[in-house]
Amino acid sequence: MIDRNIFKIMLISVIMLFCGFVLIFFNQYHNAGEIKVSDFSYVPWLLAEIFLAFLIEFILLKIKRNINLWLFPCAFFLANFGLLSVGRIEYALIIPQIRWIILGMVAFFVTFHFEILIKKILNYKYICGILYVSLLSVAIFLGSDVNGISNCITIGSIRFQPLEFAKIIFVFFLASYLGNYKNISEINDYNNSIIHQYDKQMFYLIAFMLAIIFLLFFKANDFGNALIFLIITLIIMYIKTANKFFIILSVILFFTILFLCYYMLPEAKTFFDAWINPWTLSSESSKKIVQSFFALGAGGVWGAGFTVGHPDFILDAYNYFIFSVIAEEFGLIGSVSLIIINVLLFCQSVCVALKLKNNAEILLAFGIGALFFLQVIVTLFSVTNVLPVTKTFLPFIGYGGSATISDFIMLGIIVSLSRKENFND
Amino acid sequence: MTDIKQKILKTTKFLIILSLIFIIYLLYLQVVKAEDFSRNSINLRNTIFKNNNIRGTIFDCENRPLAKNNDENIRIYPMGESAAHIVGYANPNIGNSGIENYFNNELLGSTEDFKNMGYIAQIFNCKKGNNLILTLDSDVMQTAYYALEGKPGAVVVIDAKTGGVIAMVSSPSFNPNVIQSEWQVLNENPESPLMNRAANGLYPPGSIIKPMMADIALSNAITDEHEIFECGGEIDVGKGYTIKEAHNDTHGHLHLKEALVKSCNITFGTLAMRLGAEKLESGFERYGFYEPIRGEIFETASLIPNFKSLDKGDMAQIGIGQSSLLVTPLRMALIASAIANDGVLAEPYVLEKIISPSGYVLKEHKKKELLRIMSKERAELLSDWMEEVVISGTGKAAKVSGIKIAGKTGTAENAKDKEHSWFMGFAEIGERKVAFSVLVENGGSGADVAAPIAKKIILNMEK
Structure with a gap:
């Protein structure tokens, strides 16, 4: 019975998609007075996307190995929600975004089939570490800001953000690095040298992570991703080791870095001043925050109505600040439902993690689920000024090829870990 | 359940509670603070709205216009000086006053009842603003104003049973039709004609x-x-x-x-x-x-x-x-x-009814608790x-x-x-x-x- 309901739920998001595009059509018609025939060129792409989604879900259903069937429909819903918002802001971005979603789904399907490889990767913690560092270095040292997207690498006509993929590798690295870590209580032959060895391992990790944060913050001005890397490390450290000393130590060091930045770097000072009091409108990011507030206020409970809001007032509307657009047009009801869908996605990935046996795999599944949810939380906090403005995306929602594809790959990893073979020992 | 899994559950709970707290904050931003945000002068939404909509007409108790837009979309006040204080003025450069100011949103076409209702508000939103019907009586206002003969003074006439204000006149007065050109003079006048005595x-x-x-x-x-x-x-x-x-x-x-x-x-x-x-x-x-x-x-x-x-x-x-x-x-x-x-x-009270351009009564004066x-x-x-x-x-x-x-x-x-x-x-x-x-x-x-x-x-x- 559950099987059929899943298709019904997917159907709801298709209906939403249909209604949304009808409204976008009317909005275009209303503003321009006419619609060119070529404006419907996205329809075949859209049909292909929907078909692919149902096909993938159908295959997942047929495999019958206790695969988690909820994660993909959740992502499908979020992706469609994001597609509508992006298309509503910029008509020309509809087809590219559909293409990215299709590519993402393909990447999901491929990743899903590489379960053995995924498990193998977990044995090579140093390779993960090196890969991560190199991706990060490429992003930080070679990347540049293009059209408001930070740390982009441009090769010919293709642009991509290594940082989005670095996140995946980072979770792999953490899971493999800490998967074999033993707590003092777990070590039977208690002796000093072993404790020493494991503590050293922790120290290296913290030093490594802080170096990354330092680089991200100083070189790339990317506060949001630095924060996400820190929190995800702390969460996994807490789960595996429960060593309060290291957690508190890294939090203190992180804040020390922030304080040093605040007093030493003028850019960092303007950045944090904009956060402390955005109403002075002293910098670009404070203007972003104020416009985001106005959009949230204009939304109210019921929203201004899809296609009726003013995303043109919001800077970075179609990527970092897309939540403000959604909150204006769909109101509190829309923004809360968005949060609930994300909570659902997170809970499903926790369920997958809880059914696993291998420590490293548990950490990987939970780490990726938490990474999704942390991105949501950090992004939402940033657009409501709980945190300073960040350059993080809402998973599956904001416009961007790298982000969409890497999100689907992460989803593929979790779903593949939920396969039955993983807990037959 | 192993130790790791228990900690996973704890972390999950923590993150979900965090998002629930965030929802409360969102409620504060989108509902409690919404009014503040929409009134902020740097919020461009207001300007856009003002420019797009045609201001509604203000009528007296017998449907005689007190303020209306002419064919060139300029605000005119047929009653001139006698209703200037209570009806007020709406001028893009000087600002608004009186009823024109208090019911600005309604006159522009947004009523509070529908303001935050998404598509329902869109149904009621047309390019024309709503009309107001007041309790004022132009005839009585004019008589009262001329009876004062330009001497500084004031007249208030109220329907005692309902509380509806029939006339509220203050003298000396000003002509709201030419408020902008006379603004400087009016402000410097020692008899303060702009004050509603x-x-x-x-x-x-x-x-x-x-x-x-x-x-x-x-x-x-x-x-x-x-x-x-x-x-x-x-x-x-x-x-x-x-x-x-x-x-x-x-x-x-x-x-x-x-x-x-x-x-x-x-x-x-x-x-x-x-x-x-x-x-x-x-x-x-x-x-x-x-x-x-x-x-x-x-x-x-x-x-x-x-x-x-x-x-x-x-x-x-x-x-x-x-x-x-x-x-x-x-x-x-x-x-x-x-x-x-x-x-x-x-x-x-002064406002009897707010009527949408299509004639639907959006708001009517409700009898208040009497003292x-x-x-x-x-x-x-x-x-x-x-x-x-x-x-x-x-x-x-x-x-x-x-x-x-x-x-x-x-x-x-x-x-x-x-x-x-x-x-x-x-x-x-x-x-x-x-x-x-x-x-x-x-x-x-x-x-x-x-x-x-x-x-x-x-x-x-x-x-």
Whole structure:
């Protein structure tokens, strides 16, 4: 019975998609007075996307190995929600975004089939570490800001953000690095040298992570991703080791870095001043925050109505600040439902993690689920000024090829870990 | 369940609780703070809205326009000076005032009921703003304005039963049609024509406070209808100060009724001294002096002295509406309306209806909880006495044959110049009881200046 309901739920998001595009059509018609025939060129792409989604879900259903069937429909819903918002802001971005979603789904399907490889990767913690560092270095040292997207690498006509993929590798690295870590209580032959060895391992990790944060913050001005890397490390450290000393130590060091930045770097000072009091409108990011507030206020409970809001007032509307657009047009009801869908996605990935046996795999599944949810939380906090403005995306929602594809790959990893073979020992 | 899994559950719980707290914050931003954000001057949404929508028309009670857009989309005010203060103006460069300001959003086309309702609001949103229907009567406004003859002053006329304001006129006035070109001159004019004297001007009430003082004295049982007062034309109130009768009259022996009809200062000064600070304060409180009218009519709070710090002489002066007591013409009209309406004060209002361009009634005035400030018997007693004022007392100049008119004149001394001329009361015109107050700044005798103005208004309304 559950099987059929899943298709019904997917159907709801298709209906939403249909209604949304009808409204976008009317909005275009209303503003321009006419619609060119070529404006419907996205329809075949859209049909292909929907078909692919149902096909993938159908295959997942047929495999019958206790695969988690909820994660993909959740992502499908979020992706469609994001597609509508992006298309509503910029008509020309509809087809590219559909293409990215299709590519993402393909990447999901491929990743899903590489379960053995995924498990193998977990044995090579140093390779993960090196890969991560190199991706990060490429992003930080070679990347540049293009059209408001930070740390982009441009090769010919293709642009991509290594940082989005670095996140995946980072979770792999953490899971493999800490998967074999033993707590003092777990070590039977208690002796000093072993404790020493494991503590050293922790120290290296913290030093490594802080170096990354330092680089991200100083070189790339990317506060949001630095924060996400820190929190995800702390969460996994807490789960595996429960060593309060290291957690508190890294939090203190992180804040020390922030304080040093605040007093030493003028850019960092303007950045944090904009956060402390955005109403002075002293910098670009404070203007972003104020416009985001106005959009949230204009939304109210019921929203201004899809296609009726003013995303043109919001800077970075179609990527970092897309939540403000959604909150204006769909109101509190829309923004809360968005949060609930994300909570659902997170809970499903926790369920997958809880059914696993291998420590490293548990950490990987939970780490990726938490990474999704942390991105949501950090992004939402940033657009409501709980945190300073960040350059993080809402998973599956904001416009961007790298982000969409890497999100689907992460989803593929979790779903593949939920396969039955993983807990037959 | 292993240790790791328990910690996973803990972390999950923590993150979910974090997002729940965030939802509460979102509720605060999107609902509580929404109004603040939308009023912010840097919010471009307002400007866009203003430029896109055609402002609605403001009508009086008989559908005559008070403010409308002409073919070139310029705001015009057919009533000119006579309705300038209460209706106000809407000017893109100067700003808005009066009803034009208070109902700005409604006139532009957004009503609060639908404001945050997404698509439902879109159904009701067309490029035309909503129309307002007010309780004002252009005819009465015009009569009142011209009756003031350009002298500084104010007239307030209220339907006593409902609280609907029929006229609120302030003189000198300005022409809202040319407000922009005359802005500088108007602002520098020492007579301050931009101020709405009816609701925001503060004046000593003089003798028109006496009906209220009579009620306060009777309800505190410090006197009764049968007590005989002795008026020798002068009374010593201590510290070498005296209160005198106007025109150096002496009234001899008289009851409270006669004291009111003849406006005997000695009697009312005595009563105020007998009442003392506490009873006076509770009396003024009962009459709503401490709660100015807010909303579409914005009344300036009356200036009530701190009774406890007053000496006997000042107390006696309060009894005849002098000393540091300052009130608005609107407030005095409200007292008259309460006496007319069997002791019940109906809250004044101006907006009768908001109507969408397609004719749908979006908002209608709801009858508010009425405030009883005196018993029905007392109100009847006072109106009988005030009727006598018009029939045989100081208010003869307001007499109109065939209409029951009750009133009280006032001639309020002030530090600057000639006395302020006051007349307040009510008339039964047809089914309606119409309460009014008339003030002419430095006009002199209330009986000679203010009462005839009231008569003109009543004659106009009788037609």
